[in-house]
Structure formats: C-alpha cells, structure tokens
Amino acid sequence: MVVSVTQGIQVSIEVTYQAEFSSPHQHHYVFTYKVIIENKSQHTYQLLRRKWEIFDAAESPKLIEGDGVVGQQPTLEPGESHTYVSGCNLKSGLGKMRGSYTMEKQIDGKLIEVDVPEFQMIANIFHN
Known part of the structure; x- marks a missing residue:
C-alpha cells in the first residue's frame, strides 16, 4: 500500500493484479486498485475532479481527467473517509499510475x- 497526505487529506492505494481476467498471450493485463481517501483535516472537502497519468511499458503515457471518482463527487467531513475500487488495463504486465x-x-x-x-x-505471471 502506498500513502500520501496533502493538507490533511490522506490517500492510500492498494493495487491487485487480476490474473483471472488477464490474457498475457494477448497482451491484456488487468489490475484493480482500492483507494481510501481520508479527511484528517479540520475542514469539510468535496472531491470535484480527478487526473491520472498512466504509464504502460508497451505504450505511450496516457492522461485521464474527469469529474469525481467512479461517478461520485463525495463530500468528506473531518474524520470521514471514502473508499472506492477501480481498474486499469495494460498491454504489458508492467506499469504505474x-x-x-x-x-x-x-x-x-x-x-x-x-x-x-x-x-x-x-x-x-508466475502463479499456479
């Protein structure tokens, strides 16, 4: 799990390779990531937009921008958190976001x- 904190907003991410949905011989690798956004500040915040940079060893970098996360724009009171799961498909088995x-x-x-x-x-790819 990786974690960062900006002005009291903590973002934690855990990524999982989804072997059962991947087809390495067809250059299709599926990953899911769980995001936990925690408001550790003394203020209420609303998440309005997201911006992702996706790097795949087999492709040029991609920039993805949009409103909210998985169709939501959550408001977090002090002490509250929001968790969601999303995914990313890569053409190689090696990338980062x-x-x-x-x-x-x-x-x-x-x-x-x-x-x-x-x-x-x-x-x-070396699993049983």
Missing part, C-alpha cells in the same frame, strides 16, 4: 490539489 484530485474546501470554496501517490502495477 499517479495523479491528483481537485478538492474544494466547503467553508470558503478554495480549491486544493491532493496528491495521489504513484503506485506500480506488476503482473504476477
């Missing part, structure tokens, strides 16, 4: 960029 969330402080509308820590996606 990193990014940021744009969050709005509810008391004054100030926007902050919360760092999403870089995590690696490495296929375990």
Whole structure:
C-alpha cells in the first residue's frame, strides 16, 4: 500500500493484479486498485475532479481527467473517509499510475490539489 497526505487529506492505494481476467498471450493485463481517501483535516472537502497519468511499458503515457471518482463527487467531513475500487488495463504486465484530485474546501470554496501517490502495477505471471 502506498500513502500520501496533502493538507490533511490522506490517500492510500492498494493495487491487485487480476490474473483471472488477464490474457498475457494477448497482451491484456488487468489490475484493480482500492483507494481510501481520508479527511484528517479540520475542514469539510468535496472531491470535484480527478487526473491520472498512466504509464504502460508497451505504450505511450496516457492522461485521464474527469469529474469525481467512479461517478461520485463525495463530500468528506473531518474524520470521514471514502473508499472506492477501480481498474486499469495494460498491454504489458508492467506499469504505474499517479495523479491528483481537485478538492474544494466547503467553508470558503478554495480549491486544493491532493496528491495521489504513484503506485506500480506488476503482473504476477508466475502463479499456479
């Protein structure tokens, strides 16, 4: 698990290679990642947007941007957390992702960029 904290917002990520949904001989590798966003600050924040950089050893880097996460724009009161699971397909069994969330402080509308820590996606193709 990788963790980063930006202005009291902690982002933790755990990645899993999904061998049962992957086809290495067809250059198709599936990974899921669980994200836990925890508000350890004294302010309420709403997650508005996400930005991801995806690096695949077999392709050029990709930039993905959009509203919210998995169709949601959660608001986190102090002490609250939001957990979601998403996925990424790679053409190689080796890649990484990193990014940021744009969050709005509810008391004054100030926007902050919360760092999403870089995590690696490495296929375990030597499983039984």
